[in-house]
Amino acid sequence: MATLSKTRNFGKPMFFETVTSGPAKFPLDPAFDSELEAPSGLGQNWTLRLTLRIFYQRMTPQQVTTKMMAGWGGAPLAVATALVRDANKTPSLIKDWSVAEWAYFINTARTHASYWDSKFWLIPPNEVTYFDVFDPRGARTRPNVICEFEFLVVAAENFAHRTISVYNLATHNFFRSDNATYDSDDVKIQTSNADKDQTGAIINANQWAVTHEVGHALGLPHINVLRSHPDCGLAVMIDKQNRDPKLPRIPLPSPNLAGGSNSTVCYGPGSTADAINNIMGQGMRFTSDDAKPWLDRLPEHLDLSGVDRGMFSFNLAKWKVAMAPAPPRAVR
Numbered sequence: 001m002a003t004l005s006k007t008r009n010f011g012k013p014m015f016f017e018t019v020t021s022g023p024a025k026f027p028l029d030p031a032f033d034s035e036l037e038a039p040s041g042l043g044q045n046w047t048l049r050l051t052l053r054i055f056y057q058r059m060t061p062q063q064v065t066t067k068m069m070a071g072w073g074g075a076p077l078a079v080a081t082a083l084v085r086d087a088n089k090t091p092s093l094i095k096d097w098s099v100a101e102w103a104y105f106i107n108t109a110r111t112h113a114s115y116w117d118s119k120f121w122l123i124p125p126n127e128v129t130y131f132d133v134f135d136p137r138g139a140r141t142r143p144n145v146i147c148e149f150e151f152l153v154v155a156a157e158n159f160a161h162r163t164i165s166v167y168n169l170a171t172h173n174f175f176r177s178d179n180a181t182y183d184s185d186d187v188k189i190q191t192s193n194a195d196k197d198q199t200g201a202i203i204n205a206n207q208w209a210v211t212h213e214v215g216h217a218l219g220l221p222h223i224n225v226l227r228s229h230p231d232c233g234l235a236v237m238i239d240k241q242n243r244d245p246k247l248p249r250i251p252l253p254s255p256n257l258a259g260g261s262n263s264t265v266c267y268g269p270g271s272t273a274d275a276i277n278n279i280m281g282q283g284m285r286f287t288s289d290d291a292k293p294w295l296d297r298l299p300e301h302l303d304l305s306g307v308d309r310g311m312f313s314f315n316l317a318k319w320k321v322a323m324a325p326a327p328p329r330a331v332r
Contacts, residue, residue: 006300012038014130019300024162027179030219030293031161036301039143042135043328045121048294048301049148052113052217055160056106056153056182059084059167060096084167087176092183095170101184105166106153108187112210113151115284116218120147120291121326122298125318127311130302132331143328147294151214162217177209179216186210192282195269203269203276205283215280218293222266223280226289229271231256235263288321295319 009017017036024031037047061082083091097105122145124131132142157163168184169175175183186209195203224232238250239260256264267282268275277283279290295316304312 008303009036009038014303016301016303019297021161023160024217028216028219028221030296032218032293033161034297034301039133039328042133042141045143045326045328046131046145047148048122048145048297049150050218050293050297051150051152052162052214053152053154053160054217055155055157055163056109057157057163057165058097058102059094059165061094062096064094081170086183087178087181090174090176092167092173092175093170094167097168097184101168105184105187109210110151110153112187112208113214114149115208115211115279116149116151116214118146118148119286119323120288120294121145121322121324122147122291122294123320123322123326125315125320127315127318130312133328140331141328142331144322144326145294145298146325147291177213179213182210182213186213190282192276195276195282197269197273197276198271201273203273205277205281207279207282207284211284212279215290219296220280220290220292221261223268223275223278223289224266224271225261226280226292227275229265229275231270232261232263232266235265236260239263286323288323291321295321 004022005020006016007018009015015036015038019034021031021033033051033053035049035051037049039046061079064082064084065079081093081095084094085091124142124144129142131145132140134140154160162179164180164182166182166184167175172185175185177183177186190207190209192205192207195205197203220226222232225236235257238252238257241247242249252258256270265271268278269282274285274287275281277285279286298316299309299313302309302312
């Protein structure tokens with residue numbers, strides 16, 4: 001994370017109210033802004049709000065073809081369709097966007113991204129007292145931290161944490177999107193049929209691709225990378241070695257291991273139904289794993305150094321994550 005600036009909370013000087021980050025430099029670089037709000041009164045929680053600013057670049061056949069011809073000194077070409085390659089290098093035919101199609105994509109992307117809002121409540125352990133509040137009688141209360149999310153589509157690249165090229169598919173064949181490239185069908189439901197969990201049960205999962213990709217923009221890998229599943233770890237290890245020309249190639253024991261962290265096993269198949277259905281797998285369900293961007297950002301909002309910062313980071317593993325509203329609790 002490239003932190004550009006922090007703004008101190010004058011009412012609570014040991015806290016930074018805002019943390020502003022950079023544009024993303026890598027696929028899983030967690031670039032976003034954040035704001036920490038103190039409880040507004042007794043019985044209220046803290047709020048940690050992550051704000052992700054995205055610039056969607058509307059790609060047209062003319063842009064694609066003109067760029068291809070630039071090396072030959074060609075003039076801009078007016079074309080109806082063009083071929084582009086997805087993340088798997090598979091060619092797809094694209095067409096221009098109508099005003100209605102582009103508006104539908106933007107509005108639906110906003111809706112699908114907003115599913116990350118208010119999914120988690122972070123519950124501090126006994127070792128962390130920084131967030132405690134006291135009433136006028138001196139009684140101590142330990143609020144939790146509600147995890148909010150704000151998604152902004154900005155008008156220019158220099159205002160964005162991420163820039164994503166978006167193509168309008170002409171034929172609607174499968175297009176493998178990634179962190180920098182989307183297609184028009186990414187705002188439609190994606191269905192994964194006949195994937196089996198570790199018991200052999202068939203799991204049919206549905207997912208909105210934009211919601212999944214927002215998780216990546218917040219720094220989350222696929223669910224079985226996050227959970228350190230051994231099959232996914234093997235896929236990542238094989239992929240890393242096979243990309244190094246100095247090392248001998250390792251034959252894939254299974255096609256499900258192809259692709260490293262993007263392999264089938266890293267999305268959940270072959271492990272648990274819970275992993276397959278996770279938002280960072282192939283489904284739309286959230287679990288405590290997915291609260292990691294908020295937990296990781298918390299240390300940036302406290303003015304701690306040395307041993308204190310180290311202990312706070314060490315104790316992050318002791319925080320609990322609730323998936324429903326969790327009120328503050330009294331502390332003796």
